[in-house]
Amino acid sequence: MKAVTVISSENLEICEVPIPEMKNDDDILIKVKSGGLCGSDIHIYHGHNKSATYPRIIGHELAGEVVGMGEGVTNLSIGDHIVIDPVISCSNCYPCSVGRHNVCSNLKALGVHTDGGFREYIVMPQKNVHKISKDICWEEAALIEPFTISSQVLSRGEVTEKDTIFLMGAGPIGLCILQGIKRIGAKCFISDLLAQRLEMAKSMGADLTINASKQDVKKVILEKTGGVGVPVVIDAACTNETFEEAIRLAAPAGRVVILGFESSPSRIAQFDIVSKELDVRGTRLNNHRFPAVIQWFNKKEVDAKALISHVFHFTDIKKAIEQAEYNHDETCKIVLKFD
Ligand SMILES: [Zn+2]
Ligand SMILES: [Zn+2]
Structure with missing residues (x-):
């Protein structure tokens, strides 16, 4: 399968990599359908994110379809539409113990410290996967993660x-x-x-x-x-x-x-x-805001579509980045599609 890989600062390629394997009972294999291009992806490309390590598959604003799952997975079925929470925490440190896992001492943010989702398939544990209504189109679904940032900001404020x-x-x-x-x-x-x-x-x-x-x-x-x-x-x-x-x-x-x-x-x-x-x-990332924000989308309380200015195929990511950087005035949210 193809994956958008930042090999080193300023060096981005579409690489051929193996389809990831499910290793744990609670793992879910996801066919990625859409991904929001974020300023932070572009920062990693330019080497401006001090905490990012390379080579790195970028992408953390992700929606997709369940195509495989371990025996321990409950509440999801093959074919379900899902979004991915990019916060991977340890459950054992001080911030985790006080309910602030988004600033976990051992935080692994998807697409920053660990390989992200601008690729055709990704495996995630069940706790990072949230089911959405099939009425939400793929392009909109990619914006659920940025809206969790909004929800976190309002909670902090x-x-x-x-x-x-x-x-x-x-x-x-x-x-x-x-x-x-x-x-x-x-x-x-x-x-x-x-x-x-x-x-x-x-x-x-x-x-x-x-x-x-x-x-x-x-x-x-x-x-x-x-x-x-x-x-x-x-x-x-x-x-x-x-x-x-x-x-x-x-x-x-x-x-x-x-x-x-x-x-x-x-x-x-x-x-x-x-x-x-x-x-x-x-305020950083999101602290378990996905279930609430999915309801915002299900009830159409926010208009994600109004933010989307461009859609590119993920293999055209260099064009998408150029669009974001050189046509700043006319670009708002760029969504990558994977089909
Ligand atoms: Zn983002
Ligand atoms: Zn922790």
């Missing part, structure tokens, strides 16, 4: 319908978070540098869009909040500057939720956190 949120960044993840916020019924201000993205945000229910390339973000936010700032700021733009701005624009007693992997330090004064007694929280 303890967002309720009474909150006003300032969301920085209207890229694919930002727009998933926006849809999650609107699903709860909270108010959302959103900023981005691209007018097209802000148009999408508006059509998904954003209460206020701010073009950070033209408008003074701080001024607009303070105007809209009577000079107080926003109870919840979510930084999905993930630059040093947006992190600093997030701290400045949070209201006293507010929460700041950050998603970035930038390793260089931001300039943030202790006073800005302490004087407002802010909660600054990181």
Whole structure:
């Protein structure tokens, strides 16, 4: 079978590899049907993810069909449509023991620390496999994982319908978070540098869009909040500057939720956190959010299709990456298909 393999930084090939074998009773053999191309896949390709190891089959936003299973598998049948939770944890460490397995001390994220799913077949243990309705099309199903990121962000931010949120960044993840916020019924201000993205945000229910390339973000936010700032700021733009701005624009007693992997330090004064007694929280991957998010999809509470701008065959992944990198303005979510 074919697999998208990053052999080393900047060196990506479609390799011929054996179909994986089921080794344990709870293993499931999956025919991969669709996969979302994520910024983090592209970072691994460019060698920008410090924790990734090579060679690596990338891909962690995956949907597929059950084609084989071990004797210990319950609740699934051959032919079922499924999605894969990419969080592989040890069950024994401190974070696992307190119910935070997504930051397991021995975390293996699919497609980062262990081979991912941009290949024709993959074997996963039952606990990472979740059944979905056959009414959800394959392209949409590939977006269930990014929506679990949204669900995790909202959980970390303890967002309720009474909150006003300032969301920085209207890229694919930002727009998933926006849809999650609107699903709860909270108010959302959103900023981005691209007018097209802000148009999408508006059509998904954003209460206020701010073009950070033209408008003074701080001024607009303070105007809209009577000079107080926003109870919840979510930084999905993930630059040093947006992190600093997030701290400045949070209201006293507010929460700041950050998603970035930038390793260089931001300039943030202790006073800005302490004087407002802010909660600054990181959010990573998802903590058992798949069952809830699958219900969002089953009940059509979110519109994943609205995020998909392009579909490529997985063997054309280099074209897909070029599309994402060189036609940034007109590209939102890219989905790879495997048939
Ligand atoms: Zn992703
Ligand atoms: Zn663990």
